Amino acid sequence: MYSIKACKDSKIDDLILYRDLKFEDTIRMFCALDKNSNNVSKTISKMIEVAGEYGLHGNLWANILALALAYNENVYSKATEIVGETSGSINTFAIHDFKILRELIHFVPNINGDLLKEIYHYEGNGRDSKLVNTRVRDRILRLSKQLTEANSDNEFKDIITEFYKEYGVGKFGLNKAFRIEEGTDLKTANIIPITRVEHVYLNDIIGYDIQKKKLTYNTESFINGKPANNCLLYGDAGTGKSSSVKAIVNEYYDKGLRIIEIYKHQFRYLSDILEQLKDRNYKFIIYMDDLSFEESELEYKYLKAILEGGFGRRPENVLIYATSNRRHLIRESFRDKTETDEELHTRDTVEEKLSLSARFGEKIYYGSPDKREFNSIVLALAKKHNIDMDESEILAKANMWELSHGGMSGRSATQFITYLQSQ
Template identity: 85%
Template sequence: MYSIIDDLILYRNLKFEDTISEFWTLNKDSVDTSKTIAGLLEVAGEYGLDGNLWENILALALAYNENVYSKATEIIGETKGSINTFALHDFKIFRDLFHYVPDIEDELLDAISHYVGNGRDSKLVNTRVRDRILRLSKQLSSAKSDEEFKNIVTEFYKEYGVGKFGLNKAFRIEESNDLNSANIIPITRVEHVYLKDIIGYDIQKKKLTHNTESFINGKPANNCLLYGDAGTGKSSSVKAIVNEYYDKGLRIIEIYKHQFRYLSDILEQLKDRNYKFIIYMDDLSFEESELEYKYLKAILEGGFGKRPENVLIYATSNRRHLIRESFRDKTETDEELHSRDTVEEKLSLSARFGEKIYYGSPDKKEFNGIVLSLAKKHGIDMDEKEILAKANMWELSHGGMSGRSATQFITYLQGQK
């Protein structure tokens, strides 16, 4: 059966395409009225929608559709050329869809047009993304012309981007049946930590910030290795960087060691997008028998599958050289003739990171300062001497003096209120 969306040129393979087509043909005599409305409600529940569900779903379809026009305008904004003619053609159709009113019972139509959700968070997107979609929906509904409609969508792409990379800041790798390809999946719950939340380590944060700003501004920047003692804020610093610069097009993709074989495919998926990507490797280290480092080394060194300019690698590790140095590593009489070369190859891996930033454990004075700062931030009403006495007892049985043990101590105090 013909549907108006069949006339779209750029915006093919829409998200919710079946639901949109079914709603477009809906009337009082439709056999599948209940099924179609159920489809709208299912989307509303998954994305935490409120208001006009029909318009919201259309806005979602526009926000997620990655096509020649939307990818050309993401982060950059309005583009030139004949592509605008085809985009305007499609936006005229979308504007007609926004103004469409199905011939169904008034009670059902009113419930769809003024839907009130159950107040639960979206299962698929975070609240920030959901709210942007709802604002886009209202703006497009009020557009006075096809040209204004086009400008609103284009501005949305410029400010937020398009598709999963536009609407999310952090991602993980989902392995596929194909050993050579992987799926990049959004992480919808991201820790809201910022650099100001990491107490101390000002020199380290400054180095990391400088390198990252050079990267997002299109200047030369280095792959970065944050190494040092456990619990000192290495991982938190990387998370904070992404939160700080997300609005400037920075995205992060977390990958685990056993997924390194997908690195070439991941870079291929990222190279033509208008974002800056950090591929993040947390707690990176290699044991003697592990060979995954070869995939990483190939990317760091370059070659036919070299790292694109919009991608950097940030890694954290408790080991400066990324591998465990053992007696067997150092012996000259290994059964395998090439074992020493292998060790040297692994040891040289850290040298491929142009920016190496050391995070050491705080001394007693610094640790006490972290504890008191966190106590003040979280409203702990206790004498300073008592707090420090308890904190110094706490760290003895919780891994020593570190930002992590200080944070855990404050969490403990909060639980005692």
């Protein structure tokens, strides 16, 4: 049923660019399989583990190789991420590697035929990937099939290059949102993918059209390589500031936009984070949610230096977006204006605190909706979620709800609709 094609794991050692492949141990073990192997079960077990983590099905061997190519960050893959074809001698080395990889993807080991059938026609458990979103998983499965069907080394190269152009490579290519994890040395930061991202889009945010337009214009300028400002979304709680930022990333992910969430106690790692991002072809938003500082907190000084004022220049592929309930971010006290014993120039104290907000070139205000706007939000959400109730009854219940749930806001309206759905 299968043509047995020879493969030696030494071929992997001949790769020039694609070194240190993800799942390399499993790939080597599979290449070494034959009817006399004593680790067939162990190898297949490892492959099934990968399939479970990534939600794979179909040709499991080709899927794992496609995943390895999608994750491998090397000179060629990083040069072609988001932008596509590149020029120079690097293409010669890429063709060398793709010839080897094309041979590998067609390898069939000489082992039990029933086991082979399940490997090359694997049926998953129907669950989504734990490590990448479903859309990316499906695209990798399609990449696997395309690579298997490639008729030449050059076609193989064109297929993987198009994938890099469409999605990118490695963790930044396969994910849209990230968080910061402190390194064990407490001096460096690890950028960790967030695999479960809320799928909210700008159309899901009712109202606030002017605010969304400003945010969209600034973001599109950034993505298109035009000058763009760091952005502060400030205003009342529950008005959609955080949702707007999440929506922006979902809207422009396919154009190379990525978001990295950071908390203020991690601001000392900002320089290290920028160093990791500066040479990539993506556009990054460093996102700070609910940003504010108490009088005793000094982390804002790290942020000031990154925004403007430090010797190091912020990379052109990075912007900072923050949300806050405070326009000036740092709480001012009456003492700032009255105490003169500790500060000779009290005006300097106030100016230093206000200067952080001033370094956000785009400031967008989100205010609480008035009665009419709140009712419009409620009715729009009710229609979206197919709430079968008379409008007057919905509004009467919504007005009672907001009185005991933090007042009129998009958040309280959403919570009210969730309550109605549960009834």
